[in-house]
Amino acid sequence: MPELPEVETTVRQIRPLLVGQRIGDVRVRWAGSIVGRQVAGLRRALIGSRIERVWRRGKFFVFDLCHELRGRSYLVGHLRMSGRLWIESEGRPHDRHARVEIVLEGDQRLVFADVRKFGRLCLTQRPNEILGCLGPEPLTPDFTRAWLARALSNRRRQIKPLLLDQTFLAGLGNIYTDEALFRARIHPLRLAHDVAPAASQRLTKSIRQVLAAAIRREGSSFDSYYRTPEGRSGRYQERLLVYGRTGQPCRRCGTTIQRIVVAQRGTHVCPRCQPTPPAGRCAGGRG
């Protein structure tokens, strides 16, 4: 599932092919991919616009657009579970999961494909209405040990659902949350305010490390859905320490990796490296 590393990889690969291009046409093959199903409005705004910038915030990708008559607008998108972006020749037969196609100059098109149809595109003049509520970016200087320690101390909430909350920290999903918690030796059910200072420091570092390493390997192709825009599988799944390793030995201590459910999400833990919080030090969920 696309998380920060997969979206970053996607943006890096499509950016050089998109910036400076003018949009010639837009084909919406499934209106549900457009927020509010405003297909006509989306087409009107996009056709004739030039793509000025392609960037990422959390798991969102953003195209800054400029139209000679209509001025500036922003296409903000989210890949959710199974969304993909790539650029291909207009001559190719369309992919059966293509939901939106944006026709560019030079006989090329940008394809937004999405098997499970959870992904969304939103055209807006005010991207901050979508992006403004996101927490800090974990790979920028505002994400520090001091910030995380203070933010955790304020929250009475299980650490895993907190890390998945995009308004708390932007970009982590199920895979990299499990990986970061394992590396920091924190059980996912531990209450945020109960994470020890040393563990909080390890967590800051492990979040940065796991995301940076995953970007270097172009993300994780854990299921068959994620491919880079250039058509390759990610290579970080080979490095995963707990995610998807239920029943296999922990790479650190050899104990069998367990799968539990936390906040309705499949969650992978090493019961020895990530000891279960004592009773009263974790809320709700089962171990």
Added chain:
DNA sequence: AGCTACTCCTGGTAGC
């Protein structure tokens, strides 16, 4: 504030 349950979806797979 923070929990659970439900919704949106399809492809893959288990069971018969």
Added chain:
DNA sequence: TGCTACCAGGAGTAGC
């Protein structure tokens, strides 16, 4: 082989 049933999961929302 072919059918049904169920599951995964990011994020939004409702209800408690």
